[in-house]
Amino acid sequence: MSERIYARIAGTGSYLPExxxxxxxLARTVETSDEWIRERTGITQRHIAADEQTTGDLAYEAALRALEAAGIGVDELDMIIVGTTTPDLIFPSTACLVQARLGAVGSAALDVNAACSGFLYALSVADKFIRCGDAKKVLVIGAETLTRIIDWSDRTTCVLFGDGAGAVVLVADGDTGILSTHLHADGSKKELLWTPAGVSSGFGEGVGSSGTIKMKGNDVFKYAVKALDSVVDEAxxxxGLGKADLDWLVPHQANLRIIEATAKRLDMSMEQVVVTVDKHGNTSSASVPLALDTAVRSGRIQRGQLLLLEAFGGGFTWGSALLRY
Structure with missing residues (x-):
């Protein structure tokens, strides 16, 4: 019987615009207040990409930090996967653009669009490539410039989102790493959280109208809590593990109330939950790797600990990853 191969996180990195x-x-430009935003979301601030910065720029910076932390050279990479819903171009993929800047020519490169679940979808793809032996070292990035598709007059959405990028380097390991990933989607609920614009369906009247994020917050909240409960149990x-086995929950940073509901379901203290939504806002596919890198670099997450990563996003999409760090 062949030895099982795991995909282990060898290094993490992240980048936030200045x-x-x-x-x-925000309250100076839209009808809202600090108190209103804090009470409903837990957010106090968010980072905004400079006019000249692209998703690829943020992804590149996060990638450099992750590669440095892993002690791995770009020439060793077999694959680069970028989870994003705000790519630089229609094509080529943002992953190809990052690959070119890194100088990792020859490695496979692709984007994954699963909205806020994008990083977990990308992580799962990378995990499968490593498990089957087709890759040994994979760079996985979650990066977004969501503020480019925000309607700044809509207080139900403009207060939520921010820009940023997070990355991990996965390496093949015979001892430990990602134990399993679990992915799901329900496209029938698309109009509860979406950006109604595209290439084949048309761009509408431009970014200022149909090309911005639309969300029915209460419906999304209810569905997200149920879906995350289910995928956490599944993992x-x-x-064959129980709630008490978990050391850390690293959730998608969308809303503090959703994070608290998931922690309560797991009987976990909020001291075991990585929370960055207050400082970052919702950075979509970047939020989980951003939170992970923040906790790793602060020394909270230690080698050997059991981590549960989870996310929920437009599509709807949702997923989880259980891993030994």
Whole structure:
């Protein structure tokens, strides 16, 4: 019987644009307040990409940090996967653009679009390539410039989102790593959270109208809590583990209330939950790797600990990954 191969996180990295937009600043341009935003979301600020910065720029910076942390050269990479819903171009993929800047010519490169679940979808793809032996070292990035598709007059959405990127380097390991990933989707609910614009369906009247994020927040909240409950249970049951076995929950940073609901379902103290939504806002596919890197670099997450990563996003899409760090 052949030895099982795991995909282990060898290094993490992240990048946030310099510009910070506080709740107080937002309240000067839209009918809202710091108190209103904090009570409903837990967000106090978010980062905004500079006019000249692209998703690929953010992804590249996060990638450099992850590669440095892993001690791996770009010439060793077999694959680069970028989870994003705000790519630089229609084509080529943002992953190809990042690959070119890194100088990792020859490695496979592709984008994955699963909205806020994009990083977990990308992580799962990378995990499968490593498990089957077709790759040994994979760079996985979640990166977004969501503020480019925000209607800044819509207080139900403009207060939520921010820009950023996070990355991990996965390496083949015979001892430990990702135990399992679990992915799901329900496209019938698309109009509860979507951007109604595209190439074959048309761009409408431009970014200022149909090309911005539309969301029915209450419906999304209810569906997200149920879906995350289910996928969390699925991950634990698939590995014969219980809630008490978990050391850390690294959730998608969309809303503090959703994070707290998931932690409560797991009987986990909020001290075991990585929370960055207050400082980053919802960075979509970048939020999980951003939170992971923040906790790793602060020394909270240690080698050997059991981590549960989870996310929910437009599509709807949702997923989880259980891993030994």
């Amino acid at each position: 510009k910070v937009l506080s709740n107080e600043e 634990l049951q698939a590995n």
